[in-house]
Amino acid sequence: xxxxxxxxxxxxxxxxxxxxxxxxxxxxxxxxxxxxxxxxxxxxxxxxxxxxxxxxxxxxxxxxxxxxxxxxxxxxxxxxxxxxxxxxxxxxxxxxxxxxxxxxxxxxxxxxxxxxxxxxxxxxxxxxxxxxxxxxxxxxxxxxxxxxxxxxxxxxxxxxxxxxxxxxxxxxxxxxxxxxxxxxxxxxxxxxxxxxxxxxxxxxxxxxxxxxxxxxxxxxxxxxxxxxxxxxxxxxxxxxxxxxxxxxxxxxxxxxxxxxxxxxxxxxxxxxxxxxxxxxxxxxxxxxxxxxxxxxxxxxxxxxxxxxxxxxxxxxxxx
Amino acid sequence: xxxxxxxxxxxxxxxxxxxxxxxxxxxxxxxxxxxxxxxxxxxxxxxxxxxxxxxxxxxxxxxxxxxxxxxxxxxxxxxxxxxxxxxxxxxxxxxxxxxxxxxxxxxxxxxxxxxxxx
Ligand SMILES: Cc1cc2nc3c(=O)[nH]c(=O)nc-3n(C[C@H](O)[C@H](O)[C@H](O)COP(=O)(O)OP(=O)(O)OC[C@H]3O[C@@H](n4cnc5c(N)ncnc54)[C@H](O)[C@@H]3O)c2cc1C
Numbered sequence: 001x002x003x004x005x006x007x008x009x010x011x012x013x014x015x016x017x018x019x020x021x022x023x024x025x026x027x028x029x030x031x032x033x034x035x036x037x038x039x040x041x042x043x044x045x046x047x048x049x050x051x052x053x054x055x056x057x058x059x060x061x062x063x064x065x066x067x068x069x070x071x072x073x074x075x076x077x078x079x080x081x082x083x084x085x086x087x088x089x090x091x092x093x094x095x096x097x098x099x100x101x102x103x104x105x106x107x108x109x110x111x112x113x114x115x116x117x118x119x120x121x122x123x124x125x126x127x128x129x130x131x132x133x134x135x136x137x138x139x140x141x142x143x144x145x146x147x148x149x150x151x152x153x154x155x156x157x158x159x160x161x162x163x164x165x166x167x168x169x170x171x172x173x174x175x176x177x178x179x180x181x182x183x184x185x186x187x188x189x190x191x192x193x194x195x196x197x198x199x200x201x202x203x204x205x206x207x208x209x210x211x212x213x214x215x216x217x218x219x220x221x222x223x224x225x226x227x228x229x230x231x232x233x234x235x236x237x238x239x240x241x242x243x244x245x246x247x248x249x250x251x252x253x254x255x256x257x258x259x260x261x262x263x264x265x266x267x268x269x270x271x272x273x274x275x276x277x278x279x280x281x282x283x284x285x286x287x288x289x290x291x292x293x294x295x296x297x298x299x300x301x302x303x304x305x306x307x308x309x310x311x312x313x314x315x316x317x318x319x
Numbered sequence: 320x321x322x323x324x325x326x327x328x329x330x331x332x333x334x335x336x337x338x339x340x341x342x343x344x345x346x347x348x349x350x351x352x353x354x355x356x357x358x359x360x361x362x363x364x365x366x367x368x369x370x371x372x373x374x375x376x377x378x379x380x381x382x383x384x385x386x387x388x389x390x391x392x393x394x395x396x397x398x399x400x401x402x403x404x405x406x407x408x409x410x411x412x413x414x415x416x417x418x419x420x421x422x423x424x425x426x427x428x429x430x431x432x433x434x435x436x437x
Binding site for chain 2: 038039040041045046047060062063081082130131132133134135136137139140141144145213214235
């Protein structure tokens with residue numbers, strides 16, 4: 001199939017995994033389109049400093065994303081970001097992606113790299129008070145809470161480390177965590193427990209947000225007794241982990257219980273010509289390096305698949 | 320320093336000139352952080368499509384950004400970026416914290432009109 005909307009490969013997601021796939025494929029002259037719902041760079045742009053990407057001593061995540069983008073474009077990769085995907089057909093030999101503006105693209109292979117995002121609580125008042133007392137980023141918004149009393153929700157490394165860093169500003173930090181123990185490194189737990197400004201509400205969850213123009217209080221519910229208390233606070237920081245961005249794949253591709261894609265060592269999903277890479281696949285360690293590594297394998301495997309598919313089509317024409 | 324591809328506003332005087340000399344202006348006042356960068360990215364992509372709107376950023380920690388930080392419309396905002404939409408020099412809309420492309424375009428369309436396709 002030859003049309004300007006047909007590509008050898010479409011990559012869904014423009015984080016480090018998607019951009020790496022774009023670099024490898026385009027450099028191998030495999031016509032490639034990257035479609036990304038968010039900003040190119042993915043979660044990397046959320047990172048002030050990446051100090052563990054080999055070969056680069058220290059770099060801002062936004063800059064690293066920009067370099068990867070330029071590298072992919074230099075090899076001829078097309079990139080469309082901030083798009084919405086309305087429909088996706090993976091099971092046929094010819095894959096189809098329809099955008100929310102109605103444009104349809106086809107491809108012989110698809111590499112899925114949608115990554116993940118911060119989990120939200122999804123309770124009453126959360127969206128209304130975002131930016132008006134509720135925050136998901138301590139380094140961005142911490143200084144708005146100078147001398148104020150705040151709540152941090154979560155019990156992992158991010159929650160405990162950010163709670164400690166927020167004590168630079170806040171007069172009191174209450175950590176609300178749903179279990180009776182933390183899922184963080186021992187040193188992070190010890191530091192938080194030893195801090196005079198930090199208090200704990202264990203086996204508890206934030207069940208609603210209240211206020212006028214700004215957030216003024218939260219409901220804290222004890223998960224054992226179900227008792228709820230209205231708790232006055234000036235701000236809430238939420239650090240409750242990440243979820244894979246795979247909702248759009250439900251019913252199109254088998255996902256595991258956590259909503260992750262399951263792939264083999266070649267990054268193949270059970271559907272021929274469909275590959276998965278990066279944070280959205282089932283794996284233990286989620287880093288830029290692992291995303292880049294997965295995507296390299298996926299791109300090489302997809303390139304091989306396309307080569308074989310084209311040879312098969314050619315021999316059918318000859319015979 | 321904001322290292323985006325947007326035009327930057329550096330001073331309060333420059334801010335006043337820009338909002339008074341242009342009918343439709345969107346200014347994103349933030350830092351190079353996770354809540355701000357996605358908004359800059361969206362603005363960079365909308366610049367071409369929304370030719371009738373001027374897009375700028377301004378560094379939140381620049382002392383001159385008091386012209387935005389002290390606007391009555393941002394009273395109570397506790398999340399960056401502060402994004403301000405001006406029509407003929409007047410604030411017509413202001414948002415706090417990260418926004419999606421859909422949220423930004425719906426404000427642009429409502430306040431400044433849908434772009435005319437060439
Ligand atoms: C605050 C923070 C700090 C971190 N620090 C480090 C660090 O120092 N070092 C390190 O190695 N790693 C770090 N990480 C982890 C690292 O950023 C991730 O492991 C990596 O970005 C994963 O890459 P990815 O391409 O798989 O996914 P992402 O980076 O999540 O990119 C996925 C992309 O796909 C897009 N997308 C999602 N859904 C769709 C859809 N339906 N259609 C189209 N596009 C879609 C998203 O908008 C995004 O652009 C950090 C992460 C965070 C959040």
